Amino acid sequence: MNTVVYSARRILTMNPNQPFATHVAVRDGRILGAGSIESLKGWGRFELDDRFAGKVILPGFVEGHSHAYEGGVWKFPYVGYFDRTSPDGTRSSGLKSIDEVVATLQAYERTMPRDGSTLLAWGFDPIYFGGRRMDLADLDEVSTARPVVVLHSNLHVLNANTPVFAKAGITRHTNVHGVVKDERGEPSGELQENTAKFMAYRAAGVELSTLLSDGAATWGFAKVAQLAGVTTATDLHNTLPESTVAAYLEASASVDFPLRLLPAFAAFSMSPDDGIARLRELAKKNSERLRFQLVKIITDGSIQGLSARMRWPGYYDGTLNGVWNVGPDEIDRLLLAYHRAGFQVHIHTNGDQASEVAIEAVERALATAPRWDHRHTLQHAQMADAGQFRRMKALGMCANLFTNHLFYWGDVHYAKTLGPERAERMNACGTALHLGVPFAIHCDAPVTPIGPLFTAWCAVNRLTATGRTLGEAEKISVAHALHAITLGAAYTLKLDEELGSIDVGKRADFAILDDDPLAVAPVKLKDIGIWGTMLGGRIFEAPRT
Amino acid sequence: MGNDARRPHLRSPEDVTTPIPFTVIGGFLGAGKTTLLNRLLTGATGRKLAVLINDFGALDIDGELVAAHGGDTIALSNGCLCCTIGDSLVETLLTLLERPEQLDHIVVEASGVADPGRIADLAMLEPRLARDGVIVVVDSGDVQQRAVDRRVGDTVMRQLKAADLLVLNKIDLARDPTAVRTWLAGQATAPIVEAQYGDVPAALLFGLDQLGTTHPGGEAENFRSWSYRWSGPVDRAALLAMLTETSTDVLRAKGIVRFSDSADRRSIIHMVGRRIDVSEDGPWRGDAESRLVLLGARSVLHFLERE
Numbered sequence: 058m059n060t061v062v063y064s065a066r067r068i069l070t071m072n073p074n075q076p077f078a079t080h081v082a083v084r085d086g087r088i089l090g091a092g093s094i095e096s097l098k099g100w101g102r103f104e105l106d107d108r109f110a111g112k113v114i115l116p117g118f119v120e121g122h123s124h125a126y127e128g129g130v131w132k133f134p135y136v137g138y139f140d141r142t143s144p145d146g147t148r149s150s151g152l153k154s155i156d157e158v159v160a161t162l163q164a165y166e167r168t169m170p171r172d173g174s175t176l177l178a179w180g181f182d183p184i185y186f187g188g189r190r191m192d193l194a195d196l197d198e199v200s201t202a203r204p205v206v207v208l209h210s211n212l213h214v215l216n217a218n219t220p221v222f223a224k225a226g227i228t229r230h231t232n233v234h235g236v237v238k239d240e241r242g243e244p245s246g247e248l249q250e251n252t253a254k255f256m257a258y259r260a261a262g263v264e265l266s267t268l269l270s271d272g273a274a275t276w277g278f279a280k281v282a283q284l285a286g287v288t289t290a291t292d293l294h295n296t297l298p299e300s301t302v303a304a305y306l307e308a309s310a311s312v313d314f315p316l317r318l319l320p321a322f323a324a325f326s327m328s329p330d331d332g333i334a335r336l337r338e339l340a341k342k343n344s345e346r347l348r349f350q351l352v353k354i355i356t357d358g359s360i361q362g363l364s365a366r367m368r369w370p371g372y373y374d375g376t377l378n379g380v381w382n383v384g385p386d387e388i389d390r391l392l393l394a395y396h397r398a399g400f401q402v403h404i405h406t407n408g409d410q411a412s413e414v415a416i417e418a419v420e421r422a423l424a425t426a427p428r429w430d431h432r433h434t435l436q437h438a439q440m441a442d443a444g445q446f447r448r449m450k451a452l453g454m455c456a457n458l459f460t461n462h463l464f465y466w467g468d469v470h471y472a473k474t475l476g477p478e479r480a481e482r483m484n485a486c487g488t489a490l491h492l493g494v495p496f497a498i499h500c501d502a503p504v505t506p507i508g509p510l511f512t513a514w515c516a517v518n519r520l521t522a523t524g525r526t527l528g529e530a531e532k533i534s535v536a537h538a539l540h541a542i543t544l545g546a547a548y549t550l551k552l553d554e555e556l557g558s559i560d561v562g563k564r565a566d567f568a569i570l571d572d573d574p575l576a577v578a579p580v581k582l583k584d585i586g587i588w589g590t591m592l593g594g595r596i597f598e599a600p601r602t
Numbered sequence: 603m604g605n606d607a608r609r610p611h612l613r614s615p616e617d618v619t620t621p622i623p624f625t626v627i628g629g630f631l632g633a634g635k636t637t638l639l640n641r642l643l644t645g646a647t648g649r650k651l652a653v654l655i656n657d658f659g660a661l662d663i664d665g666e667l668v669a670a671h672g673g674d675t676i677a678l679s680n681g682c683l684c685c686t687i688g689d690s691l692v693e694t695l696l697t698l699l700e701r702p703e704q705l706d707h708i709v710v711e712a713s714g715v716a717d718p719g720r721i722a723d724l725a726m727l728e729p730r731l732a733r734d735g736v737i738v739v740v741d742s743g744d745v746q747q748r749a750v751d752r753r754v755g756d757t758v759m760r761q762l763k764a765a766d767l768l769v770l771n772k773i774d775l776a777r778d779p780t781a782v783r784t785w786l787a788g789q790a791t792a793p794i795v796e797a798q799y800g801d802v803p804a805a806l807l808f809g810l811d812q813l814g815t816t817h818p819g820g821e822a823e824n825f826r827s828w829s830y831r832w833s834g835p836v837d838r839a840a841l842l843a844m845l846t847e848t849s850t851d852v853l854r855a856k857g858i859v860r861f862s863d864s865a866d867r868r869s870i871i872h873m874v875g876r877r878i879d880v881s882e883d884g885p886w887r888g889d890a891e892s893r894l895v896l897l898g899a900r901s902v903l904h905f906l907e908r909e
Contacts, residue, residue: 226729233723252720255692256727296689326689328659369752378756384715385753386631414753 060084060103061594062094067573068114071544071558081114083565086345086593091559112588113573115539116558117288117566118509119546121457122403122436122499125292125318128278129269130179130503134165137180137210139465139522141506144280146600155183155191158207162199175204175261179503182210184469185522191216192239193246204261211504213362214249217257222246225260227253270301275308279316284599285508286568286587289317289547289556293403293436294353296326302339309347315590315597317566319550321351321403325383329394336400345593351550352395352402353436355382357411360439360474361466365408367440373476379408388418392433396422401551402433403457409440416448423452432495434549439483440475446485446492455549457497458484460515461505467521480527486516486541487531497546498538510574513538514583535579567591621732622699624725625709625807628718628761629739630748634771635711636660638739638800642709643682647804649706652683652698654691656713687711692724699730707734707808715757719764735854735874737807738765738792739800742776746785765792767806767853767875774798792875793853795899805897806853825853825897832892835862838869841894845871845878848898857894860886 061083068078070091082089082097090097097103131143136158139151152158158181166176176199183190196205196218205218222228222244229242235250248254258265268274282290295301297320308314322336332352339349357379358364363372364379371378383391388404395402396419406412412435419433434455435441439462441449449456462470463484471480482488489496498512516538519527533541547557556564571586589598629635639653640662655661658676661684670677674694676684683703687694691710698708708731712718718736725733738761741748748758762768768786773796776782786794795802803825838861845855855873868883871894 225727227727231726233726234720235723250720250723252692252723252727259696323689327686328657330659366753380717381715381754381757384631384713384757387714410753 060089060100061106062097062103063106063109063114064094065109065114066111068559069116069539069573069575070560071116071540072560078559081559081565081567083591083594086565086595088559088561088563088565090561109569109588113570114559115286115568115570115574116543117556117564117590117592118286118542118568119497119550119552119557120282120285120287120290120499120502120507120509120542121434121497121546121549122293122459123278123282123290123502123507124294124504125275125278125320126269127281127502127507128276129271129274131277131281132268132273134161134178135180136161136178136207138182138185139506141180142281142284144277144284146284153185155186155189155195158191159195159198162196162205162207166200166203166205169203171202173203175206175263176200177206177208177261177263179208180210181207181216184466190237190245190247193217193219193222193244196246206257206261206263211359211362213359213364214247215254215257216246217248217261218246221257221261225256227256267300270295270304272304272308275304275318276314279308279314279318281502282507283315283590283597284587285506285510286570286590287316287507287509288566288568288590288592289319289550289552290507291351291550292318292320293351294323294355294405295320296323297335297339297349302342305347306342309344312595314346315592315595317346317348317556317564317592319348319351321353322349324352324354324391324395324402325387329391329398333394333398333400350401352400353405354388354391354402354415355405356388356415357381357406357408360407360462361469363474365440366410366414367408368410368413372474373479374473376474378410381411385414385418388414389421392418393422393425396428396431396433397426399428401431403436404433405436406441407437407439409442409445412438412441412445416445416452416454419452419454420448429453432549432551436499437501440479441485442482443485443488443492446488446494450492450494455495455497456489457499457546457549458486458489458516459501460484460486460498460519461500461512463515463519463527464522465505467519467527468523468525471521471525471527482528482531484516485528485531486533486537487528490533490537495545495548496541497549498541499546508583509542509568510570510585510587511583513542513574514580516541517579517582535574535582538582539574565591565594621725621730622705623707623734623808624722624731625707625734626712626718626722626736627709627739628712628716628721628736628764629714629769630741630745630754630758630761631714632744633714633739633741634769634797634800635739638769638771638797638802639709639711641800642804642807643678643684644680645804647808649804649808650681650683650704651707651709651808652685652703652705653709653711654685654687654694654698655711656687658684658686691721695724695728695731699728709807715754717757717760717764719760722764733879734872735766735807735877736764737767737769737875738762739769739771740786742770742772742779742782746782749789759789762786762790762792765790765875766877768792768794769800769802770794770796771800772798793851795853803897825899827895827897829896830857830892830894832859833890835860835865836892837861838863841871842878842880845873852896852898854897855894857892858883859892859894860890 078091081091235253237247357366404415544557547553569588669679725731857871
């Protein structure tokens with residue numbers, strides 16, 4: 058029984074009985090106690106470790122809404138607008154024009170073997186390029202000898218070069234929704250719908266879901282999370298085919314795997330009877346670092362993709378209402394089945410009509426099958442208003458708000474999709490806090506980068522990419538934001554008794570920071586360096602660049 | 603690749619690469635899509651169908667008819683296949699196309715909120731498929747109410763407008779069948795077929811595969827098929843005008859025609875409901891007689907006889 062006491066500049070525990078400490082004792086991967094060195098002496102012999110004496114220790118961050126694809130995308134070059142860190146700690150600079158994207162891809166292309174293999178890139182986002190879109194000619198400049206496919210950051214749109222279009226047989230005569238045409242009626246190079254995209258992938262020989270969820274991707278995801286101080290993260294929508302389950306089991310069996318991973322089963326991928334049986338079977342394989350327990354239902358699309366389901370008055374720019382992925386009656390059917398079976402259900406709702414439908418589905422499920430402490434959680438709930446939060450509170454629901462949107466798409470929401478009023482109040486952390494709805498905040502990686510301190514910074518400062526403040530009244534304090542990325546997120550995953558705070562008996566999962574989030578200026582919160590993490594008592598230092 | 607030529611829609615033994623007709627059955631939850639599919643799968647249509655559905659649980663297939671049940675695919679003793687769609691329709695469909703079985707027709711059940719027109723787009727992109735029809739099943743009892751529901755009204759309207767052919771189902775349950783029919787005709791341009799328990803003639807859904815032979819009265823009592831033959835070239839505009847004009851009553855048409863403006867090549871006419879496709883096929887071989895078969899409501903035949 059080996060006990061190690063770690064000293065720190067300061068420990069923020071999230072335990073109200075003792076919010077701050079200087080020392081934490083760890084035994085058998087768990088927290089034996091926190092306090093002063095004097096208060097810990099009573100536990101008997103220990104080894105004192107001062108390596109974190111200059112650091113600040115927090116509970117390991119909990120990312121309640123991410124996707125393990127984040128680990129897979131890094132096999133391919135990143136061509137996004139904003140800087141981004143890869144699993145090995147290297148920083149890719151953001152590309153500020155289509156010409157820069159083309160130049161970066163040309164340089165990458167020259168390093169590839171001359172075998173006609175596909176060049177796939179990801180993270181592209183043209184919203185700050187003054188309306189200019191990427192076209193066929195741009196990517197033909199990269200290569201016409203191999204397929205070139207560029208996936209946009211929203212994962213809903215892609216661009217490809219002429220060889221891909223030729224092989225897929227997409228021409229000016231292809232009158233299919235999602236094949237964008239230019240003013241001459243020729244395909245522009247952009248494909249927007251699943252059907253068209255899938256054909257391009259096939260023409261390019263890309264099996265995206267396989268590429269993004271193998272063993273290497275699983276490890277990549279854990280590493281990129283670790284770099285951000287995350288010790289527990291969800292893969293919040295997965296059909297869980299055997300190959301993915303095998304990759305998760307193998308990776309998480311290693312004590313060097315630096316993450317507790319929670320995949321959420323995609324409820325719509327099979328009938329509830331089969332799904333419940335499958336999930337119960339999978340739960341038997343649960344371990345310290347892998348938990349099958351969550352269920353996900355995706356109701357609508359995205360706000361920036363103009364596919365969210367909106368209540369009146371709808372989109373600010375007059376775009377028609379979005380689409381249901383799973384419609385109101387089906388939401389009831391799926392939710393009730395998993396609710397009855399005792400599972401916690403996470404429901405993706407971006408638009409406020411989707412939130413309304415989901416809340417009412419929970420209300421009906423509870424009337425049919427009363428159940429305490431279900432913690433069904435609205436994921437995103439970006440447009441939820443005070444009335445909806447009141448109903449969520451009354452029903453025992455949680456919310457996981459997408460505060461990163463305020464920065465990445467806030468300007469677009471203000472000007473185009475939602476208009477000023479609804480953009481100001483979106484991702485309403487202040488309202489959730491005030492009304493007592495348990496909530497977390499999230500990144501939805503790889504849609505935006507995983508980084509809970511950045512996500513907390515968004516909740517605290519509510520700044521857009523161009524520097525506009527959205528919703529003074531919805532700002533929350535740094536302390537509340539830190540709660541949301543630790544214990545608050547753990548609560549939405551039903552892990553709050555096991556982790557999320559530094560308290561006796563909990564897992565020794567820590568985020569180890571260079572500076573004190575409560576001492577720096579709130580606007581600097583995102584800039585605090587992350588030394589690494591501890592997971593179950595094992596130390597994982599982040600590589601530094 | 604990058605072949606612009608429109609693909610022929612008719613299967614013939616000399617052309618093994620002929621694409622498989624692809625039909626999408628849309629309609630809101632509860633409209634009767636599964637009942638209709640159940641009938642097709644278990645009825646003796648003589649065709650090897652593959653039906654892609656959302657959930658086996660909703661199907662009601664006699665156990666004796668099941669030849670093999672392999673997870674997400676059921677093989678029936680009549681040669682039909684039934685697959686669950688799972689997470690990705692496109693992937694399921696491509697897997698199906700890799701199977702060794704010769705299929706005569708592929709039918710997809712769209713989810714209750716899907717736009718079936720978008721699903722039919724698949725056949726425009728996949729050379730092994732030929733877009734057949736988008737058939738939208740409508741529940742006579744509740745469609746008007748659904749259409750004004752603030753949550754699903756726009757979804758229902760999108761489906762109605764995407765239809766090539768509307769099946770007004772559960773007509774026996776409608777309080778005022780005429781009123782529903784009139785309302786529906788005002789919402790969408792597709793012809794309307796009334797049905798109970800999804801009982802519509804298979805030929806209406808799957809086409810008229812025996813060109814040139816006709817069996818008046820052989821179909822359900824309200825439907826008849828009718829065939830035309832012309833030995834000389836046919837005027838394109840006149841024929842298309844006739845089809846367009848009658849498209850509320852002629853529900854399906856299929857033909858190989860020698861048009862006067864393209865007399866050396868076979869033109870293929872394929873019509874499902876309001877949608878008329880004309881495509882160029884190869885040169886005429888031997889018999890140069892134009893043939894056209896129509897299926898429609900009994901009432902229309904009087905009109906055709908006048909022509």
